[in-house]
Amino acid sequence: MPTFLKKGQNPDETAAADKKTRETVESILSDIESRGDAAVRELSEKFDKWSPKAFRLTESEIADAMSKVSERDLDDVKFAQAQVRNFAQKQRECLKDLEVETLPGVILGHRNVPVESVGCYVPGGKYPMVASAHMSVVTAKVAGVKRIIACAPPFEGGPHPAIVTAMHLAGADEIYVLGGVQAVGAMALGTETIAPVDMLVGPGNAFVAEAKRQLYGRIGIDLFAGPTETLVIADDTVDGEICATDLLGQAEHGPTSPAVLLTNSEKLARDTMEEIERQLKVLTTGETARQAWETFGEVIVCDSQEEMLQEADRIASEHVQVMTRDPDYFLNNMRNYGALFLGPRTNVAYGDKVIGTNHTLPTKKAARYTGGLWVGKFLKTCTYQKVLTDEASAEIGERCSRLCMLEGFAGHAEQANIRARRYGGRNMA
Numbered sequence: 001m002p003t004f005l006k007k008g009q010n011p012d013e014t015a016a017a018d019k020k021t022r023e024t025v026e027s028i029l030s031d032i033e034s035r036g037d038a039a040v041r042e043l044s045e046k047f048d049k050w051s052p053k054a055f056r057l058t059e060s061e062i063a064d065a066m067s068k069v070s071e072r073d074l075d076d077v078k079f080a081q082a083q084v085r086n087f088a089q090k091q092r093e094c095l096k097d098l099e100v101e102t103l104p105g106v107i108l109g110h111r112n113v114p115v116e117s118v119g120c121y122v123p124g125g126k127y128p129m130v131a132s133a134h135m136s137v138v139t140a141k142v143a144g145v146k147r148i149i150a151c152a153p154p155f156e157g158g159p160h161p162a163i164v165t166a167m168h169l170a171g172a173d174e175i176y177v178l179g180g181v182q183a184v185g186a187m188a189l190g191t192e193t194i195a196p197v198d199m200l201v202g203p204g205n206a207f208v209a210e211a212k213r214q215l216y217g218r219i220g221i222d223l224f225a226g227p228t229e230t231l232v233i234a235d236d237t238v239d240g241e242i243c244a245t246d247l248l249g250q251a252e253h254g255p256t257s258p259a260v261l262l263t264n265s266e267k268l269a270r271d272t273m274e275e276i277e278r279q280l281k282v283l284t285t286g287e288t289a290r291q292a293w294e295t296f297g298e299v300i301v302c303d304s305q306e307e308m309l310q311e312a313d314r315i316a317s318e319h320v321q322v323m324t325r326d327p328d329y330f331l332n333n334m335r336n337y338g339a340l341f342l343g344p345r346t347n348v349a350y351g352d353k354v355i356g357t358n359h360t361l362p363t364k365k366a367a368r369y370t371g372g373l374w375v376g377k378f379l380k381t382c383t384y385q386k387v388l389t390d391e392a393s394a395e396i397g398e399r400c401s402r403l404c405m406l407e408g409f410a411g412h413a414e415q416a417n418i419r420a421r422r423y424g425g426r427n428m429a
Contacts, residue, residue: 032189119197212225
């Protein structure tokens with residue numbers, strides 16, 4: 001039976017859609033839909049103190065932003081994008097079109113068709129999420145999306161140089177300095193100057209997440225995202241310092257980010273809790289991380305590796321860092337997770353920023369039924385069928401007719417009957 005040395009608040013309760021947020025977002029989206037660019041400009045001025053002549057950056061403005069990025073930072077962005085692009089290309093190669101003859105004269109198949117247009121949102125508030133440009137724009141580009149637009153809020157009164165650089169190098173066709181619900185609404189609904197997209201991707205705050213939720217159905221989205229989550233699964237092969245570092249490294253995302261230690265070593269559990277207190281005193285983001293840890297942090301001690309596996313699948317965390325004697329045990333047996341980070345040589349920050357896997361991942365137990373953003377999210381697997389012979393059409397038609405009448409669909413049955421008659425001389429009346 002698992003023992004909780006520390007138990008946090010239930011994040012599902014705290015993350016339940018707030019009525020005020022819901023109503024605010026609904027009002028903003030309605031305003032954008034009815035007034036277009038005028039509403040977007042007023043909202044940008046209100047929330048971001050930003051009202052330029054045009055929200056879309058020109059080529060010269062993009063070049064100016066990129067000129068402010070150091071050579072080393074530029075090289076690092078290019079390196080990270082190369083890793084993301086390479087992995088996405090390998091994933092794309094796994095997705096094959098299919099055509100097969102299932103019966104004599106009956107051809108079935110599918111094609112993987114890219115989404116036509118995608119809007120990528122890149123957060124840029126407290127933490128300008130440069131890496132989100134790689135994860136969304138690069139991956140959509142590899143999938144073959146024809147039109148990719150990208151939005152990020154202004155930073156210190158203008159475009160964020162590194163974000164603009166990352167968007168441009170990733171292959172964004174249009175770049176807008178526009179944030180929050182107004183950005184998401186403009187991309188999804190369209191305005192006089194921004195043509196609407198078919199799909200929205202990218203993380204954001206509670207208002208952005210709620211906007212995507214309300215817009216879902218009119219447009220596609222990657223997934224419903226909540227606060228960042230991390231789960232560290234560890235045994236006595238590692239120490240409290242590395243466990244504490246990996247927990248706080250994600251808790252700094254925000255005050256509602258759950259960070260959980262799952263271990264079969266009570267000594268490691270207590271050492272980690274002591275080390276967290278020490279690190280919180282020196283971590284520059286310690287105020288945010290402390291709030292997250294004190295409110296949502298958990299330490300769970302299990303009796304066995306099998307019990308740790310059971311608890312890990314129950315938690316269904318976004319990020320799962322495994323530092324045990326046999327990390328592949330969790331790779332081979334765990335079912336509910338956003339992404340696994342196996343062994344002490346890797347960590348969640350690698351996945352978040354540079355290693356090549358996508359950092360847009362399921363939260364709030366959504367890992368029970370979906371994975372994260374990947375090249376396949378931008379593809380529609382569309383089926384087709386061909387019947388090449390009279391004999392095949394008549395045979396299928398006869399069986400289809402009977403099955404349609406079994407359900408009471410006379411019109412459906414007649415679609416089959418006419419072909420059974422014309423191609424097989426069979427009277428199905």
